Amino acid sequence: MFRRKMKSALYLCLLIFGLQVQGQHKSNLNDEQQEQKILHSPEGHYEADGGNLAHVKIAPSNADFAFRLYKQVREEAGSKNIFFSPLSISTAFAMLSLGARTNTLSQLHKGLTFNLTEMEEQEIHEGFQRVLQLLNDPHREVQLNMGNALFIDDQLELLQKFLDDVTNFYHSEAISSNFQNSSQATKEINKYIATKTRGKIVDFLKSLDPDTMIVLVNYIFFKGYWEKPFNNLATRDEDFFLDAKNSVKVKMMHQNKVFNIHRDETLSCWVVEIPYKGDVTSLFVLPDEGTMKQVEDALLKETVSTWMQSLEKRKIYLDLPKFSISGSYDIKSLFEKMGVTEVFSDQADLSGVAESTLLKVSKAVHKAMVDVSENGTEAAAVTVIEMVPMSAEFPPPPHITFNRCFLMLIVDKITHSILFLGKIVNPAAKED
Template sequence: MYWRKMKPIILLFIFVIGVLANNAFPPNAGNQYYDNNCDDLPHALDRNHPNQPNLGRSQTPNEIVGRTNSNFAFKFLKIAASNGDQRDNSGKKNLVFSPMCISSAFAMLALGARSETLDQILTGLNFKPTEIAEQNIHEGFHDLIYMLNNGSSGLHIEMGSCLFVQNKLHPQPNFLYGLRNIYRGDIYMENFRNAAETIQHVNSYVEKKTHGKISKLVDRVDPVTEILMVSFFYMKGNWKKPFNPKYTELREFYVDPYTVMKVPTMFQMGMFENGRDDQRACTILKMPYEGHADAYIILPDKGQMDRVVRSLSNEAVQAWKRILHKSSVDVYMPKSKVYGELNLKDIMYSIGIVDVFTEKADLSGITGQPQHRVNGAIHKAVMVIDERGTEASAASAMDLVPMSMPIRFEVNRPFLAMIVERKTACIIFMGKISNPAEN
């Protein structure tokens, strides 16, 4: 029997929002840290919808947020996958994103939203006032972020947000409290008219938080920008059953019926949950990480990618729990280093989050003034699967494989991947990988 340590899948997700004010403040020299000690500030979450649901003991806020985030993830995937022109004219480029990163960034924005703008954000994120109060939404995100950051999931995850604010603005105490104590946010005061200095500060901050994986997030900043919001997500996870790099070899990968390429492909044999979903025309392999997370590798039948994407839902995942069964599997998995970049404005428009990008936006809870709107939103992601690791850890896992013909699961054509935190069923990563060798 042979095993190897696969270096983790490493995921990086950056979400950026630029907020412009209709009434600009005069510039002020200097770039300093805004020391917002919020420990003695009033709690930011006293603003609730009129009908407060009784959550009881059946589901905690983080479980509700996790389930709702999964609904949002599938909705986002369908819209993003159909917007092929954002990536190329054919829509065949890779699509990778973190639903948790995107939804938590907009939820943080909701702390400063009011009236219709607030309702649009929460509804767009798939929250229903009859199921969960706004206060409990933020509580759920807080618990999820804390759990992911402190290693309770068994994964190495760092997640947080930062505001870069025009230095003549004065963020509201309640918003600062929520930013720091709920969403683990930082805040820095900037002079956006000094674009070069701001760009350097933002990029160095992101480079540090992503361990150098993204060194140049922005290359320009509009001088009339009032608030720049950055949300980051970094993950490193080890397979519970690692691969052995000496069995990696070049194998064919069919990008489309007319494009075949040789890509390094890893191999292992072991006991994995797998199954066939005839209704959705795909085969599923579930691969656990060390800790409380699983990767679902979804391999559509030839030519059925669009059908599978349209059919994905929480109900589909529940159906897989009945379909998947553990058996001996020969796994062939391509090494990958794929990048994704999405302009979120059009996607959020389709989802129903519209006002934040227009003059109708009411984000007065951020600075006390209603004349602010979101100028743009960009999501950048990197997914790396490679084999760096130690031989000692590679030899630490072994299965007793029955003497029967193993099932062959060969990822040799475009596939879907999602990483799910097991305790809350929260989807923290999704990918539609059309070309594992794309740079």
């Protein structure tokens, strides 16, 4: 053990996962569940906890971080799809910051866009604590789980304050592991990840660095049902344009209903809100041809806030492709380009984590997946006949067809958090 302590740094590895699954069938709430839903509405929570709004204080910083990271990812993604969970990544690094000190801590705060002149360090952690409480509420209608775990080498002694803080603020599990038996530890971590992501992410970790002492895992799992499911009988093969010359065939879903929409003439794009049941919503942003870059450049919390406030109910013809995509990212490399370097170097000061052991982060990786579909297998078994007046509509409903590159945001309305953020360049692309 002494030999290991003499090394310049022992390794801490961060594994961060985000998984959004579009439900394949509708769930019918029985009377008892309906009653529970009413009893446990967000308003009820607010009153019950005396108006704990710690999560509201960190929301602007988390949004700034999301769009800043998106722009960094975009530089490297080229013509690939983008999909990640900014909240999952910021939560993992905020939890790690509990053990950071001096300049390492300052860089983490700056990288996560937290300004300590506007809020105290304690308030950051209280904010994440509240986000976790609200996201994991079992009475929510959406299936939403977020959690953290620390796999700790059984020869490493963590400081009690760090253990107490990660358990209290981040509801983290602390799991003792024998990293000397690297293959067994890898197997154990992979099993945990597979369980928490409902079997969607398996055998993610191929191997561990021989000097690894801690593995920090953060995961977020969301399964939602559209408020207005698409009828899968209307889904058909259509072209999705990758660029001016190339296209792929996709399964295009169709709806002719009232949605909240906004036409942003300044940025030349359509914004369509497609809500899920239960206080989570998605924004689909369709830039006009040739304007994706200007929309991406304008992606800021102020822009999205303006979009949300400008939404108006309007009947539209909506075409949206089914897609199942994933993204894998080297967060260490992205953070270093954003100026967060020290925590990954031999200068790292993570002295608040463990007793008399020098630690640095050797690896930080993120994988996220999304699966969007009609949510209508039960709907196909019933016959629904909709009748509308035959009067001509003035102006006629706009036809918004997502048949070229578009953006997608999934926002939790209760915590004001961007759960997922992505750019769909090719809905038919195979998973990486």
